[in-house]
Amino acid sequence: MRAAADATPLRVGDGRISGLLGVFLGALSVLAVLCFHFPEWLTTPELRAAYPVGLLRWVLLAGMLLAAGFGALSLLLSPSKRLGFAGIALALTAEWLGGAHVEVDAFDSPVVSFGFDWLVLALLANSLVFVFIERVWPLRPDQPTLRRAWRLDLAYYAFNHVTVGVVLLTTTFFSETLFGWAVHDGLQALVRSQPVPLQILEVLVVADLTQYAGHRLMHENPWLWRFHAVHHCPEEMDWLAGSRMHFAEVLFVRSLVVTPIYLMGFAEAAVNAYVVWVGIQSVLIHSNTRLRFGWLEQLFVSPHFHHWHHAADAEAIDRNYAANLALLDRLFGTCVSPRERWPERYGVVGKPLPQGFFGQLLYPFMERRRAR
Ligand SMILES: [Zn+2]
Ligand SMILES: [Zn+2]
Structure with missing residues (x-):
């Protein structure tokens, strides 16, 4: 009942x-x-x-x-x-x-x-803003706010926010301990001598180039794909669906992205601006919204662009890797962006993944064992 x-x-x-x-x-x-x-x-x-x-x-x-x-x-x-x-x-x-x-x-x-403060504040702000956007400008109006699997995605959201301390420790170890030898004081002084708005743009380019490479690697390397498949398994898109990400992927991608930012020594204000931008952008691009951004979509990743990355339609497989700068996919020939059309369906093509949080956490390792 x-x-x-x-x-x-x-x-x-x-x-x-x-x-x-x-x-x-x-x-x-x-x-x-x-x-x-x-x-x-x-x-x-x-x-x-x-x-x-x-x-x-x-x-x-x-x-x-x-x-x-x-x-x-x-x-x-x-x-x-x-x-x-x-x-x-x-x-x-x-x-x-x-x-x-x-x-x-x-x-x-x-x-x-643990980042319970981060979880409470982000969840409050994100749900207020994005549920509003999805109700006022919905892409799929029939899709309810509490759609199928919302509990699973909320669990991912909570887990990936609460563990922010572990992520920061790991990325600091990766960038500062493993790559500390590559720091060049002269280069860092030169970078920091530039105006902050220019530095923000440079952080975006440097971070997105690394993210593009890491993301593409996860699609093209079968072992890494098992981890990334978790992010692709939602069959409905909304602001919460983007948080479905294997913890190993969170550690891997953040460590990759943070390292060049650390080595170049950008001003704190520029890095903070990038963090705020990415925090908003990564939720927006998964949202169930038909909002379009005109000519800006040539340069930046929009919901339309990233929905096509999650599409199970044949034309969209292994396309649209960029997280912020759509320009990168146009440059590297991996862009698909049908002007008015939206994907027919989302999710992983082929064998479905386990449905639960722990099943998905273990999935990359279990698949490997079975393959052996
Ligand atoms: Zn992907
Ligand atoms: Zn995504």
Whole structure:
């Protein structure tokens, strides 16, 4: 019965949208309070230093109040009280744990910490912006926000955000320990002497060239493809689908991209601008949106361009590798971009991958064993 009820599309007025919003905001509030309690373990050192803590406490308070409010609304509207009670219970739990008033004492940072702060803030911002875009300018209006496999992609989203500390440690080891010998002070001084906007453009070119090479390698090398196939297995595209990525791929690609940026010694402001750009761009290009960007699509990767990268249509196999600069695929002859048409279907051609998170995590290794 529950499965049948869950499968019915969400409708305004039946209490499930408010119920889900209550649970979503309540869960994020509990996580946020835990971040205030255990900042040394649950927050990211690189972000922590820049936080406007007073403002974040107000956001947390608003989140808790909204969770309780949506929960109450759901109780009024919905015949099933499950979601309404859960939202209110989560808001009360956040308040019981100290709410927006938890004091933060001075602490020493451990070697590695988890990015629960990054998960809460990114999920809040991404869901607000991209669900709005997908509802106002949808590519496939019949595809619901909570489509098939959304739970799996949310698990990927959470895992790949929470482990940001491990990713940063790995990329730092790869770039600074393995390639530290290649640092040239004269080159770095020259790079940093340029205006920041020019440096931002250069970071984009350098990072995207490396990303293009790494991405193409993962498509053309059968062993690496087993890892990258995980990113290609969603059969529906939306803002959350792009987070489906094998953890080994995250480590591999980030390490590759960070190394030339580190060696060239770009100014921090230029690197930060690139990180913000990529954070937004990588979610936008997977979104279920028909938004087009005119002549800019000749230069930059758009949702239309990257949807074709995920297409299972024959003309699209091993095409459109670039993450930001579509120009690279045009330059290297790997571009497919039918002007008005969108792909018929998405996903991996041939044998399907396992459906679950752990099955997909083990998939590249199991496939190898079977091949032997
Ligand atoms: Zn790919
Ligand atoms: Zn993608």
